[in-house]
Amino acid sequence: MPKLNENYLNLKESYLFSEIAHRVSEYTKANPDKKVIRLGIGDVTRPLSENVIAALHEGVDAMASSDTFKGYGPEQGYEFLRNAISEYYKKNGVDVEPKAIFISDGAKSDTGNITDIFGNDNVIMIPDPVYPVYVDSNIMCGRNNIVYISATADNNFLPMPDRSVHADLIYICSPNNPTGAIYNHEQLKEWVDYALENEAVILFDSAYEAFISDPSLPRSIYAIEGAKKCAIEFCSLSKTAGFTGTRCGYTVVPTELVFKASNGKEMSLNAMWNRRQSTKFNGTSYIVQNGAAAVFTDEGMAQCQENIKFYQENAKIIASVLDKKGIRYFGGVHSPYIWFECPNGMDSWTFFDYLLNNAQVVGTPGAGFGENGKNFFRLTAFGGRENTIEAMERFDKLF
Amino acid sequence: MPKLNENYLNLKESYLFSEIAHRVSEYTKANPDKKVIRLGIGDVTRPLSENVIAALHEGVDAMASSDTFKGYGPEQGYEFLRNAISEYYKKNGVDVEPKAIFISDGAKSDTGNITDIFGNDNVIMIPDPVYPVYVDSNIMCGRNNIVYISATADNNFLPMPDRSVHADLIYICSPNNPTGAIYNHEQLKEWVDYALENEAVILFDSAYEAFISDPSLPRSIYAIEGAKKCAIEFCSLSKTAGFTGTRCGYTVVPTELVFKASNGKEMSLNAMWNRRQSTKFNGTSYIVQNGAAAVFTDEGMAQCQENIKFYQENAKIIASVLDKKGIRYFGGVHSPYIWFECPNGMDSWTFFDYLLNNAQVVGTPGAGFGENGKNFFRLTAFGGRENTIEAMERFDKLF
Known part of the structure; x- marks a missing residue:
């Protein structure tokens, strides 16, 4: 019988983003009429230059x-x-x-x-x-x-x-x-x-x-x-x-x-x-x-820079709502990620579900990145402009 | 100090095809006027369909x-x-x-x-x-x-x-x-x-x-x-x-x-x-x-099949010269590879150098595939038609 790499038994059940995909998929199946906005996986949305x-x-x-x-x-x-x-x-x-x-x-x-x-x-x-x-x-x-x-x-x-x-x-x-x-x-x-x-x-x-x-x-x-x-x-x-x-x-x-x-x-x-x-x-x-x-x-770098500026603008939109709500956050300036403390003392997976269920916004629970992330949440600036604005309007209303 | 993966010390000095590339590169540098025909690496030459x-x-x-x-x-x-x-x-x-x-x-x-x-x-x-x-x-x-x-x-x-x-x-x-x-x-x-x-x-x-x-x-x-x-x-x-x-x-x-x-x-x-x-x-x-x-x-499969038939025809061209020379070979029918015994009892790297130096044809020495390959040589049917014909004409003259 082949000896397997039993170190795999020591891994957490599922890769973080697979777990997120799974929960979102379950939610959309149960709520096909709801428009889910994904600011979870750090995935770009602008076309190639x-x-x-x-x-x-x-x-x-x-x-x-x-x-x-x-x-x-x-x-x-x-x-x-x-x-x-x-x-x-x-x-x-x-x-x-x-x-x-x-x-x-x-x-x-x-x-x-x-x-x-x-x-x-x-x-x-x-x-x-x-x-x-x-x-x-x-x-x-x-x-x-x-x-x-x-x-x-x-x-x-x-x-x-x-x-x-x-x-x-x-x-x-x-x-x-x-x-x-x-x-x-x-x-x-x-x-x-x-x-x-x-x-x-x-x-x-x-x-x-x-x-x-x-x-x-x-x-x-x-x-x-x-x-x-x-x-x-x-x-x-x-x-x-x-x-x-x-x-x-x-x-x-x-x-x-x-x-x-x-x-x-x-x-x-x-x-x-x-x-x-x-x-x-x-x-x-x-x-x-x-x-x-x-x-x-040179042309390529200039075109890429335009896209990056676009995402940086998204980051500002996200940050401005967090500022307004008095939520403590990090990043968002030299990075497409905004990392903030989950409101109301929620842990990050609870907050993930809460945000998905009540605002149909997908983010990434900090716990997926380590113990110190368990009360933090990551949003990405990689969404489309309208989606980012809409997601943060929903966020604004929710808290 | 980092502990390295010392198993790498047990590997042969270089990956087979890197070694071939190296020898061919040295040869072409020394003989820039000679036309080298490569039937070594199993690499296709026909454009995509x-x-x-x-x-x-x-x-x-x-x-x-x-x-x-x-x-x-x-x-x-x-x-x-x-x-x-x-x-x-x-x-x-x-x-x-x-x-x-x-x-x-x-x-x-x-x-x-x-x-x-x-x-x-x-x-x-x-x-x-x-x-x-x-x-x-x-x-x-x-x-x-x-x-x-x-x-x-x-x-x-x-x-x-x-x-x-x-x-x-x-x-x-x-x-x-x-x-x-x-x-x-x-x-x-x-x-x-x-x-x-x-x-x-x-x-x-x-x-x-x-x-x-x-x-x-x-x-x-x-x-x-x-x-x-x-x-x-x-x-x-x-x-x-x-x-x-x-x-x-x-x-x-x-x-x-x-x-x-x-x-x-x-x-x-x-x-x-x-x-x-x-x-x-x-x-x-x-x-x-x-x-x-x-x-x-269906269209794709048909187009790919045409290319494969082209290569199979090359294999026949190679095999026919080996037949003519009475050199024992394997493959070449359900495979793009022809595997033959090195002529005159040469070992495969000696034959590699001999063929490169005297016929400017690159093949793959059998020794690169294991001990049992040491007196065998691989030619591929993946060349162009003219190159394959020319390579085998040179081969024909050489032996």
């Missing part, structure tokens, strides 16, 4: 003729896209060589699969609350030595390193999902210093970097000196360019990340990730990569 | 407008595609429910990632020679309890179960990569019976099923009675519809596959794979899935 659409069509056309047809591409991604991303970093003042950049079908795959290249006996530091994939993907491979770092209203959901605690791997997400909180340069520097002192690796999720509107705030961990010796960065076009359904992300594994194995042999994380991807991945669709490259042109 | 191109454009267009825009899709794939694949199975006389079908970005990802849901202490049976991902992905997670089953010219590269040996997981690839050998109904039945007797799971790779031209040969493991209780099937549009650069595959995990954990609790492999994919994957690009669905229409 014109020049991305043109590049995607061009990619499809290439597949229609023998002369331009593309078969297997490099598992690491096409050079044209790796170079374009390297240039994009340069524009933000950060030097990242194309060799360090691996194109994928999205940050979720990479943040999940990155566990493959590490051993089982690391001390893993994960903020609470945070994007559930970090915890789940570690539990799945039986890595239970997790130290949670507490993000609360008291520290503005920006926990700082505690030098009395050692870690080998540190997950950081900034701008944060779900709280919208963002570390400044000095704070991130403290994390990099802590990592270097501990010879730890930071797994830095910068999927929301495009929402940073203050140029003094770091959009990449590599804006911090020393980070190339201690950090892997995950990035995505999902939020930057509306690629949630188109699927493209990238991960930076600097060649400087070299550590000793127990036998003293040096192992390069860049080489390991390269081997992992070469063996268990076959590259992202050429069509999608061609579309992705268009994002990094 | 017209109706797939149309559906891909349609998918892109959907992304251009708010009304039709697609954000995150189901991690398991869109229902329209899961249903279409279920219908495709039905046409081949096999009943597979949509719930068992998981859409992915390709069979390589799934055959690699499937290790995630199994434990570390299984006896794993892997044919030699075979597609290197099976061995490498197991070595990567430290699963060294591998029993190799010997595929040789003596058994026509179709090893049968040895009932004196127990296995928990069994990799089978039919039509086989690299040998082109294919199991018939009776032979596969013997494997299914063996798996049921051992309560083992067969990991069945049917990426090349579309090349089967004899309707009496099984295109799916589920054509065999009892297989749903013991088999997972991996399939791909790479070879069926030329999707090597477009990226789409699917994996069937029947809901019947339920086994007991050590604590007696029943675990469903379908539920486990669903959880794995929900946590570490975010679905295949909508654009690509829309294109993939077009493959399964």
